[in-house]
Amino acid sequence: MNSVVVVVPINNPEGDDKSRVAGGSMEKTTEERDHRCCFVSKNGFSSIKEKMAAAVKSEFDKRKAVHSVKVGMALVLVSLLYMLDPLFRQVGQNAMWAIMTVVVVFEFFAGATLSKGINRGIGTIVGGLLGCFAAVLADQLPGYRSAFVVGISIFIISAAATYSRLVPGIKRKYDYGVMIFILTFNLVVVSGVRAYKVMKLARERLCTIGMGFAVCIFISLLVFPEWAGDELHSSTAAKFDKIASSLQGCLEEYFMVSDEKESKATADVSGCKAVLHSKSNEESLANFAKWEPWHGRFGFAYPWEKYLEIGEALRELAATVISLKGCIQSSAQPLPTERGVIKEACEAVGVTLVWSLREIGESIKDMKVCRAKVTISPKLQSMKQDNLNNHNNVNSPSDLGMATFVFLLNEMVEKVQVLATKVEQLGDIAGFHTKKFEA
Incomplete structure (x- = not known):
């Protein structure tokens, strides 16, 4: 039978310097006092590895099932923004942004959910504020000057933000936030025909995104969290x-x-x-x-x-x-x-x-x-x-x-x-x- 060496610590109460071989009476002297060599059959070792692999796979499958249930719970909660009239009157059709936030932010690990949620929140706030400023400035100018300001602001901000995504440090930690910043800025600027409409749009979207993020964080951190x-x-x-x-x-x-x-x-x-x-x-x-x-x-x-x-x-x-x-x-x-x-x-x-x-x-x-x-x-x-x-x-x-x-x-x-x-x-x-x- 083929054998494979498995090293395990064995406390020897007699304090001798002998290595014991499982399955036989053979002993040999060694200078290693803090570990011993035991021999087990290759088939037996493979069987142990297979059982351990099966146990790990079962555990991971259970974790995936729990994560799926958590995502379902989060989507049910944010759907109430649409189904309950008082909430719908506050946010209107922008309730869809809460659902989108849950879909794109809720990750398997709590840290990933926090990372994407915070990046999305910061990207939305900064992009919305800059977009509002550019839209208000363009609205004060007559004729083609307004379109010129919108076009120039989109070009400069989007090009600079896209370049920053290519920097390794920013790409590794904040890539998602920069992408959301670009998206939010362009949506707010392009749709900002009047200043009061821009502010209302930004407020409602930020509110619904915040609701979606809060639901994700609550469930991710408190309901069987995966770290x-x-x-x-x-x-x-x-x-x-x-x-x-x-x-x-x-x-x-x-x-x-x-x-x-x-x-x-x-x-x-x-x-x-x-x-x-x-x-x-x-x-x-x-x-x-x-x-x-x-x-x-x-x-x-x-x-x-x-x-x-x-x-x-x-x-x-x-x-x-x-x-x-x-x-x-x-x-x-x-x-x-x-x-x-x-x-x-x-x-x-x-x-x-x-x-x-x-x-x-x-x-x-x-x-x-x-x-x-x-x-x-x-x-x-x-x-x-x-x-x-x-x-x-x-x-x-x-x-x-x-x-x-x-x-x-x-x-x-x-x-x-x-x-x-x-x-x-x-x-x-x-x-x-x-x-x-x-x-």
């Missing part, structure tokens, strides 16, 4: 385990000694590929999280930008794991039986890397301080040095293949050390609690 900050936090922590599992599979595949049919089995690096393609989603979640109020463990001015730095480092590590996968499949690699010269040293480094990644991920998930300089970095550096000392000579293409494998493992050591330091910095800024490590 972008929580999603970014949990997804960042989960990426560590994805990379650790992919690395674990690569190590097992490389040192597998089996018949030809079984040796064709390949390690699953889909988790690393998912991490590589997560940048845009992370940036969106971080942007939405900055708009969210204090909730749960996350207060005001929480360092969400640190999550983006950690995500970038994770993508570099994921790319290295994928490169390791390509190295394994290279024709320059020696036969599985010839790889024993580096097996012990590489497995020690790999096991330490997997353990370190999962420890760092747990540190983020539980918001516990990860002291990289005291616990993780010295261990990784020691393993890296041992790995280099055990494979210094390259005399053949097969030696080159193994040297490449060793080089990539050592590169991962450097990247995991960087990750541990970044997570430690996040913990210091965000006020993570102290986490006790076994010595």
Whole structure:
């Protein structure tokens, strides 16, 4: 039966230095006192992953259903502007703007709803005020001068606002607000034949948009809220385990000694590929999280930008794991039986890397301080040095293949050390609690 290494902490009450192997009585001595290696069947490990994936999918489906119900509730509430005569007499046909506001503003995450709602409100107010000013000014001029002022104001304001949408910082945070500003300004200017009509139109539209926004915020924040900050936090922590599992599979595949049919089995690096393609989603979640109020463990001015730095480092590590996968499949690699010269040293480094990644991920998930300089970095550096000392000579293409494998493992050591330091910095800024490590 094929086996895959799963690193788990085991508290040994006897204080010995032995690693226990599940499913057998074999024991071997190790210098690692703070973690042990347990072996489980590949089929059993896959079954666990499938069950976890099914549970996550079910949870996400439930969240989507709740979000759909919330949107339906919001639309019912704003529809009362049309159905109730007292409200309809106040806003008239502009009640449609409240419905439009709910449709375009209500997002899955509370931070996204707040972001779009505030952007829409500010864009409407500023665009409406400038539009009213331009319309009133044009109304004071006779004949073609009025049309000339309207045309010039539309050209200058719209061109300047459109250019600002191309600035990366504005596009990332305020693109929707600028778009609403352009729309509102043009609608108010063009429709402003008389000053009193312009003011009445702007007041009614702003009123209905405010009603729609208030309904969205009330339901989004108070009825089973979905926080972008929580999603970014949990997804960042989960990426560590994805990379650790992919690395674990690569190590097992490389040192597998089996018949030809079984040796064709390949390690699953889909988790690393998912991490590589997560940048845009992370940036969106971080942007939405900055708009969210204090909730749960996350207060005001929480360092969400640190999550983006950690995500970038994770993508570099994921790319290295994928490169390791390509190295394994290279024709320059020696036969599985010839790889024993580096097996012990590489497995020690790999096991330490997997353990370190999962420890760092747990540190983020539980918001516990990860002291990289005291616990993780010295261990990784020691393993890296041992790995280099055990494979210094390259005399053949097969030696080159193994040297490449060793080089990539050592590169991962450097990247995991960087990750541990970044997570430690996040913990210091965000006020993570102290986490006790076994010595």
